[in-house]
Amino acid sequence: MTPPSxxxxxxxxxxxxxxxxxxxxxxxxHRVPGFSxxxxxxxxxxRAVLTSEHCRVRPHAEPVPAHLVGTAAxxxxxxxxxxxxxxxxxxxKQTLSRALPExxxxxxSESRRQAERLxxxxxxxxxxxxxxxxxxxxxxxxxxxPEDSLEATVEDVEAYVRSVAGPPAGGEAAAKxxxxxxxxxxxxxxxxxxxxxxxxxxxxxxxVPNAVGLLTQAYEATAGLLGATLxxxxxxxxLREQVSRGQCTLYDVVQEAARHGSPVxxxxxxxxxxxxxxxxxxxxxxxxVVVLAAANRDPLENPQPDAFxxxxxxxxxxxxxxxxxxxxxxxxxxAMATAAAEQVLAxxxxxxxxxxxxxxxxxxxxxxxxxxx
Numbered sequence: 292m293t294p295p296s297x298x299x300x301x302x303x304x305x306x307x308x309x310x311x312x313x314x315x316x317x318x319x320x321h322r323v324p325g326f327s328x329x330x331x332x333x334x335x336x337x338r339a340v341l342t343s344e345h346c347r348v349r350p351h352a353e354p355v356p357a358h359l360v361g362t363a364a365x366x367x368x369x370x371x372x373x374x375x376x377x378x379x380x381x382x383x384k385q386t387l388s389r390a391l392p393e394x395x396x397x398x399x400s401e402s403r404r405q406a407e408r409l410x411x412x413x414x415x416x417x418x419x420x421x422x423x424x425x426x427x428x429x430x431x432x433x434x435x436x437p438e439d440s441l442e443a444t445v446e447d448v449e450a451y452v453r454s455v456a457g458p459p460a461g462g463e464a465a466a467k468x469x470x471x472x473x474x475x476x477x478x479x480x481x482x483x484x485x486x487x488x489x490x491x492x493x494x495x496x497x498x499v500p501n502a503v504g505l506l507t508q509a510y511e512a513t514a515g516l517l518g519a520t521l522x523x524x525x526x527x528x529x530l531r532e533q534v535s536r537g538q539c540t541l542y543d544v545v546q547e548a549a550r551h552g553s554p555v556x557x558x559x560x561x562x563x564x565x566x567x568x569x570x571x572x573x574x575x576x577x578x579x580v581v582v583l584a585a586a587n588r589d590p591l592e593n594p595q596p597d598a599f600x601x602x603x604x605x606x607x608x609x610x611x612x613x614x615x616x617x618x619x620x621x622x623x624x625x626a627m628a629t630a631a632a633e634q635v636l637a638x639x640x641x642x643x644x645x646x647x648x649x650x651x652x653x654x655x656x657x658x659x660x661x662x663x664x
Contacts, residue, residue, distance in 0.1 A: 297326040298580050302556045302658055303651040308597070311585035320571040320579065328559070328578040329571070334589035334607065336569045340581050341558075342614040345566035347376050348559075350576065356455065362462035364454045367469060370500035373508065373616055379494045383501055386491030387619040394433065394484050398623050401429050402630035410634040415644055418521070418635070419652070419660050422514035423449070426627055430505050433484040435475035444471065448510050456655075468503045476502070509624060511657040515554025516545065516628040518660035521635060523548050525645035527599055531636065541636075543601035545628050549621075550608040551599050553584035556658050558612065583609040584658075 294310045301307035314323075314332035320340075321330055331340045340346050349355075354374075359365030368374060372384045405428045409421040427445045436444060447464035454461030475485050476499055488502055523544060524530050533539045560579045567573070588596035592607040611618040618624075635642075650661035 297323060298330060298557050298582050299326075299655040301582075301584075302654055302656060305648065307556070307584065308588065311582060311588065314582060315585045315589060320569050320573070328580045329573065330580050330582060331569065332582040332585035334586040334592040334609070337581050337583065337586040337609055338613060339569035340560055340579055341609075341612060341616075343560075343566075343568050345562055345564070345568055345573075346560035346579060347563055348561070348616055349374055349376075350561045350578070351563040352576070358458045359454065359460055359462075362454075362460045363466035363469070364451055364460050364462045364464070367451070367465040367500050367503060368455060370497050371504045372497075372501050373504065373618075376615070379497060381615075383493035383497045384615075384619065386488060386493045386498075387501065387505075390484075390487035390491055391620045391623055393487060395622055395626060397433055397484055398429065399626045399630065401432055402627045403634075405429050405432070406630045406634035410631055411638060412640065415640065415642070415663060419514070419518070419662055422517045422631070422660065423510060425517070425631055426509040426513035426624075427506050429627055430509055430623075433482060434472060434502060434505075435478060435480075435482040435485050436471055440471060444468065444506070448506050451507055452510055465503075468506065469499060472502045472506075473499045505620070508618075509620065509627075511652070511654065511659050512554050512618075513624045513627050515657050515659040516549055516552075516624055517631050519548040519552025519554055519658070520545050520628055520632045521642055522552065522645045522649075522660075523599055524632075524636065525642040528643075530599075530601065533601065539601035541633055542625065542629050545625050545632065546606065546608070547599055547601045547603055548628075549610045549625065550587045550593065550603075550606060551597075552658070553587050553610050554658055555610050555656060556584040557582045557656055583612075 295301040295304045295307055301310050314330055318333050319336055331337045355365045355369045359368055372380045405425060409425050424445045427448050428441050431441050431444050447467050450461035450464035476489055488498055530544055534541055558581050562573050562575055562577050564575045586609040590596050611621040644663050648664040650664055652659040652661040
């Protein structure tokens, strides 16, 4: 099998982990031929980059992707906490970091309801589509979106997510998402979930965009986590027995899948000024690709890194990031994936084909099941 030639191509490669091991073995920040960004792959370097004050989430000269400037999609992108440093954004992040864990029981309940709706299926062919719809149905319902608008919301989330990767821009979709969520915020009958987002600190004009951001950011990441979980059951059928015997829980499996199968494979950071990061002098304006999937299998952080151990002690998982821009909702993603996996397992759907060749949804960041080959 020909290895991938760079971290972006690795995301959809049939087996990127030997390549990730090579990147990790280089240690520190380094470059590979034909790929201009710097690469961080071992756990120590990944941690150093993600927690460095010199590494920002967007290039200084391009706070919004050039092809989105002047569109509703660009306006949405430019107001997301995860795409901004400083200013009014830490207060919004504080609201999200408080509100999302407080909503965990609501998410668990709604996840079970939506899982029964979406994952009662007779064919694996329907799994990838249902996995993408699922987090939008769960979080959209909790925000107060009408039931009959959820399918359209999924379509708009898809259009927006694709627009960020490149033209054509999903401006119309972004505008629709903003309008729907804004209506939920303005309603006199707000859901408890939305009320938490409204009542917390942060500029009012940033709350709606970042509520929309919950939908768009959970979309591929949660679908990828569910896919990694179900593929684990396909690769290691004994996991079902371990769960049924109480040797581990389904949630344990999901947590290990988040590490072992890394639904988010990489992220990026950018220098705005010359700086020394992880012992390497970097010029202003350089890009660092942070290979989270490689760090997750660093033996210095997780002994027996290639083994799937649901009850792994001291698990270190980089999938949801670190530092200021760590994901505020890992508990929610894991809760949704657990509920969906439970429903799929209860349906007695044959998962064994997932242990064989599969296709992956086109992406340079997230590893999301596309279908069976």
